[in-house]
Amino acid sequence: MSEINIQNILRFWAKLPHSDQENTISTKFHPLICHMIDVAVVTREMWKQVLSTAARQHIAQALTITIEQAEIFITFLAALHDLGKASPAFQLRDAAKNLLFLYSDMGKPPLVKPSDIPHGRVTAKELTQILEKTYGVNRKLARQVSKVIGGHHGSFPTDEEFLTKYPPSGAGQNIKSWDKLRSELVIVLLENFNALEVIKNFSIKTVPHAVSMIIAGLVSVADWVGSNSDFFPYEVEDFNNLPKFDIQDYLQRATKQAQRALKSLGWLTASQPKQSSTFTELFPNLQILRPLQKAATELAERIGSPAIAIVEAPMGEGKTETAMYLADHWAANNAAGFYIALPTQATSNQMFSRAKAFLNSRYSAENEKVNLQLLHGHAALSAEFQLLQKEGSKVFKIDGVYADGDCCATETNVLTAEWFTHRKRGLLAPFGVGTVDQAMLAVLQTRHVFVRLFGLAHKVVIIDEVHAYDAYMSKILERLLEWLAALGSPVILLSATLPKSRRNALLAAYYRGLNNSNKSPNLDHLQQAYPCISWANNQEIAATTISVSPEITRTLKIEWVNGHIPDPPNQYFELAEKLIIALSDGGCAAIICNTVNRAQQVYQALKTYFEFKNIELDLDLFHARYLFKDRAEREKRVLSKFGKPKDLKDSNDSSVKRPFRAILVATQVIEQSLDLDFDLMVTDIAPIDLILQRSGRLHRHQRPRLPKLSQPTLWVCKPEISVDCPKFDGLDTLIYDEHILLRSFLALANRSEIEIPESVEPLVEACYNDSALCPMNASTELQAQWQKTKAELANNLQKLEMLPSQVVVPPPYYPDNNLLDLCNRSLEEDRPDLHTDLQARTRLTEPSVSVICLLPNQYDKFDWAKPPNLSEIKELLTYSATLQNKKVVFSLLGNFDESVCPPNWRTSALLRNHRLLKLTTTGIWPDPNKQYEIHLDKDLGIIIN
Numbered sequence: 026m027s028e029i030n031i032q033n034i035l036r037f038w039a040k041l042p043h044s045d046q047e048n049t050i051s052t053k054f055h056p057l058i059c060h061m062i063d064v065a066v067v068t069r070e071m072w073k074q075v076l077s078t079a080a081r082q083h084i085a086q087a088l089t090i091t092i093e094q095a096e097i098f099i100t101f102l103a104a105l106h107d108l109g110k111a112s113p114a115f116q117l118r119d120a121a122k123n124l125l126f127l128y129s130d131m132g133k134p135p136l137v138k139p140s141d142i143p144h145g146r147v148t149a150k151e152l153t154q155i156l157e158k159t160y161g162v163n164r165k166l167a168r169q170v171s172k173v174i175g176g177h178h179g180s181f182p183t184d185e186e187f188l189t190k191y192p193p194s195g196a197g198q199n200i201k202s203w204d205k206l207r208s209e210l211v212i213v214l215l216e217n218f219n220a221l222e223v224i225k226n227f228s229i230k231t232v233p234h235a236v237s238m239i240i241a242g243l244v245s246v247a248d249w250v251g252s253n254s255d256f257f258p259y260e261v262e263d264f265n266n267l268p269k270f271d272i273q274d275y276l277q278r279a280t281k282q283a284q285r286a287l288k289s290l291g292w293l294t295a296s297q298p299k300q301s302s303t304f305t306e307l308f309p310n311l312q313i314l315r316p317l318q319k320a321a322t323e324l325a326e327r328i329g330s331p332a333i334a335i336v337e338a339p340m341g342e343g344k345t346e347t348a349m350y351l352a353d354h355w356a357a358n359n360a361a362g363f364y365i366a367l368p369t370q371a372t373s374n375q376m377f378s379r380a381k382a383f384l385n386s387r388y389s390a391e392n393e394k395v396n397l398q399l400l401h402g403h404a405a406l407s408a409e410f411q412l413l414q415k416e417g418s419k420v421f422k423i424d425g426v427y428a429d430g431d432c433c434a435t436e437t438n439v440l441t442a443e444w445f446t447h448r449k450r451g452l453l454a455p456f457g458v459g460t461v462d463q464a465m466l467a468v469l470q471t472r473h474v475f476v477r478l479f480g481l482a483h484k485v486v487i488i489d490e491v492h493a494y495d496a497y498m499s500k501i502l503e504r505l506l507e508w509l510a511a512l513g514s515p516v517i518l519l520s521a522t523l524p525k526s527r528r529n530a531l532l533a534a535y536y537r538g539l540n541n542s543n544k545s546p547n548l549d550h551l552q553q554a555y556p557c558i559s560w561a562n563n564q565e566i567a568a569t570t571i572s573v574s575p576e577i578t579r580t581l582k583i584e585w586v587n588g589h590i591p592d593p594p595n596q597y598f599e600l601a602e603k604l605i606i607a608l609s610d611g612g613c614a615a616i617i618c619n620t621v622n623r624a625q626q627v628y629q630a631l632k633t634y635f636e637f638k639n640i641e642l643d644l645d646l647f648h649a650r651y652l653f654k655d656r657a658e659r660e661k662r663v664l665s666k667f668g669k670p671k672d673l674k675d676s677n678d679s680s681v682k683r684p685f686r687a688i689l690v691a692t693q694v695i696e697q698s699l700d701l702d703f704d705l706m707v708t709d710i711a712p713i714d715l716i717l718q719r720s721g722r723l724h725r726h727q728r729p730r731l732p733k734l735s736q737p738t739l740w741v742c743k744p745e746i747s748v749d750c751p752k753f754d755g756l757d758t759l760i761y762d763e764h765i766l767l768r769s770f771l772a773l774a775n776r777s778e779i780e781i782p783e784s785v786e787p788l789v790e791a792c793y794n795d796s797a798l799c800p801m802n803a804s805t806e807l808q809a810q811w812q813k814t815k816a817e818l819a820n821n822l823q824k825l826e827m828l829p830s831q832v833v834v835p836p837p838y839y840p841d842n843n844l845l846d847l848c849n850r851s852l853e854e855d856r857p858d859l860h861t862d863l864q865a866r867t868r869l870t871e872p873s874v875s876v877i878c879l880l881p882n883q884y885d886k887f888d889w890a891k892p893p894n895l896s897e898i899k900e901l902l903t904y905s906a907t908l909q910n911k912k913v914v915f916s917l918l919g920n921f922d923e924s925v926c927p928p929n930w931r932t933s934a935l936l937r938n939h940r941l942l943k944l945t946t947t948g949i950w951p952d953p954n955k956q957y958e959i960h961l962d963k964d965l966g967i968i969i970n
Contacts, residue, residue, distance in 0.1 A: 035270045036127045053259040064251035065104035066283040077361035080483040083513045087236040094223045101220035103244045106174040109147030111206045114195035135194040142195035149175030149182040177245040179472030181845040235511035235837045242479020256286040291442025294396040296361040296455035316572040321347045330359040332562035333516040333535040340721025348517045352485040355515045362455035363485040366464045368493045370401045377458040385439045395439045400451040400459025452480030462867040468504045469865040470850035482512040491520040496825035497869045503534035504833045510538030511837035522714040524793035541838045555786035581779040588742030590630045601634040612704040612734045613687045619709045621650045628690040643687035651966040654903035667701040702726040704734040713769040713792045749804040764814035768792040871909045874917045875939045892929040
């Protein structure tokens with residue numbers, strides 16, 4: 026050991042107790058040297074027990090050192106993360122005024138605030154100098170790794186901040202006492218973690234950007250764990266009487282505490298199967314594999330990991346099972362865990378159940394526990410997720426894990442560790458299901474962006490319903506794929522329909538990340554017909570056409586129908602009359618509308634018309650503008666009527682009670698992932714790929730059909746025609762591009778049938794291929810409409826594709842070592858009241874506001890003088906809904922009156938962005954400015970007048 030006085034170093038603090046009472050002075054503090062060791066040993070234990078073998082190899086290869094040397098280097102770096110706390114701005118701050126006598130020899134407090142020179146910035150600046158000048162580390166490398174660990178509080182220090190926001194007196198720069206303290210801390214840590222030889226023999230000049238992000242995420246997470254005083258208690262009980270300090274003894278104690286912490290918080294659960302399994306071993310009920318699934322087993326043996334696979338196949342071909350099989354195969358060989366990303370909360374909840382069942386079967390050994398998380402804004406309200414949290418609380422506890430006795434008996438091997446449910450931590454869990462937005466946030470310039478990237482590194486990422494993402498989301502998705510490839514994460518993309526240009530763009534993005542190059546590959550050779558699987562890895566980019574199951578092959582009949590609602594409603598209503606005839610012998614039909622307003626109007630019109638005609642049937646409505654609890658009840662009701670029975674062959678199976686005659690009016694909420702089956706379907710005109718997606722809920726299950734409904738038939742509501750030109754509803758063109766609607770209309774106009782799957786690709790290409798021309802026989806007016814809308818589309822796409830560049834992090838192959846400086850916009854994830862330019866938006870949706878609607882008897886249940894507890898917060902959120910009417914949104918977001926914005930909600934992350942609407946007994950909330958009225962109707966949901 027060098028001649029350094031450890032007792033002298035011990036007096037400098039890193040953590041102080043939080044006092045609940047004013048003017049109460051605690052005698053405790055946790056020394057800086059202890060905290061630096063705490064975080065280092067947590068990092069080391071995570072390296073050994075949390076990171077996969079592939080992850081360790083990836084990092085070591087990038088550093089051009091052995092795995093053992095990489096462990097030493099990263100542990101040492103983690104120890105240095107708080108070197109900047111050895112500075113006057115931190116040590117001599119007002120919060121530590123009772124300790125100032127300990128530092129009387131260090132000089133007077135600086136005339137700067139700690140916020141003027143954050144300690145992470147001091148770490149990055151001063152460590153660079155020490156590594157370069159004292160230990161001969163290449164300047165670029167020293168600056169890069171110093172910034173990486175200096176950013177552990179959310180954003181990387183930048184060169185500009187070093188020049189303009191770095192008061193020397195706050196850092197103690199060139200002040201002998203402070204420079205000496207920092208140098209001694211580095212020496213002590215170098216020696217105790219045996220890092221000197223590794224540091225001196227570094228041959229690289231920079232670390233690849235992806236590995237930088239992994240290290241930054243690892244150190245930041247280790248700091249979160251290492252800062253937990255339940256595991257790492259204050260070493261100094263009385264600052265007037267510093268204890269004798271043996272650093273080796275403390276290292277041993279801290280290491281044990283780190284191991285205990287990782288167990289107790291749920292980090293050390295299973296994430297990789299011990300060996301590969303066959304498809305039928307994973308899914309025993311699938312004794313006969315579909316063609317897609319057979320192709321997946323061949324592909325799994327052909328390509329290693331990391332790789333991307335894009336699966337395009339018709340609905341009902343078992344894409345989800347295929348993805349889980351590939352994920353499991355890759356996990357057994359290289360990757361660890363998975364994250365399944367879906368377009369909506371509802372589809373995420375459905376997939377969560379399937380993922381839970383899969384993992385419970387896969388990890389069935391008595392001592393295997395699996396940590397599964399549900400990630401979206403309302404995850405806390407999922408009954409199934411709450412149950413897993415309750416089960417997890419029996420196992421993952423502060424006072425130990427896997428304790429003996431019945432207190433830890435659980436009914437499932439799949440659990441939810443509470444630590445991972447906090448914002449920004451969800452993707453760290455070994456297994457997760459949630460919205461695609463959670464994954465996309467990993468490449469937006471938010472604070473702690475590197476934590477999300479670390480969470481996804483070397484994990485299989487499955488993204489479903491890829492066709493559902495617009496140009497803005499698609500560009501973010503491409504950047505995400507570049508990073509996932511660079512992070513060593515295999516990716517599986519699922520889609521029922523996908524234009525070739527979109528497929529190729531996704532393959533190219535992953536390939537660029539995999540090869541650390543901005544050059545896209547030539548993909549002209551990918552001419553395989555739909556349905557197909559495409560893939561890319563280090564060796565090849567290829568695709569293969571697959572056949573489909575006989576039951577999927579079908580002829581879809583197309584009919585145009587007048588969906589215009591008459592006024593008054595008891596006049597002749599063509600759609601209603603056609604439905605009466607089609608369902609005269611029974612059957613179940615769905616009407617999918619493009620907007621909530623349209624769905625409410627169609628439902629009301631049908632209800633009035635059927636009552637006028639004395640027609641009895643089960644008529645229901647389902648859309649997104651219900652209160653959360655009402656929407657959940659309706660979703661459950663819809664699945665109980667039109668969902669898939671547990672056993673289709675069992676006529677006595679009562680898990681689904683299908684009505685004799687029923688009509689469900691719905692929006693796009695039934696378009697994706699919900700496993701529903703209808704005998705007849707009606708749809709508003711929409712982009713062709715979404716129409717085909719909707720038709721996937723038509724004759725979806727193998728069941729007997731009535732003669733009138735024996736052929737799958739899709740009725741499309743015909744737009745108004747004027748001089749050969751379709752006139753689309755204005756609200757429809759706000760949701761979908763008018764040119765794509767026009768192409769979709771023309772593609773279907775002269776068709777009476779669609780052959781599935783043969784016609785799918787030609788139809789999709791007809792609507793999305795840039796080189797497609799207006800029909801030769803089109804009228805002058807139609808040609809003009811084509812050219813006008815095409816120019817508007819091109820202009821809109823250019824804008825949409827430019828916008829993501831302002832919010833995403835640079836690509837992993839960014840040529841300049843300054844990438845870390847370009848990740849720091851600190852966009853806000855959860856601030857709808859801010860200007861959109863300051864928000865981390867994963868979607869370019871209309872602005873929205875979250876409201877909680879309470880009737881008087883519901884309002885009176887709560888004590889508004891006190892902050893709500895967690896149970897009350899969850900109950901309040903069941904009365905929540907999201908509104909997108911612009912007038913309502915801007916009015917409510919700008920209203921901070923206590924009646925609408927309760928003060929006690931501001932401290933709750935779950936409630937602070939909600940507005941309270943105290944309804945009248947009749948369910949009405951009148952705008953104080955009398956611009957609108959919100960009405961909560963039990964049947965229709967929320968109506969905005």
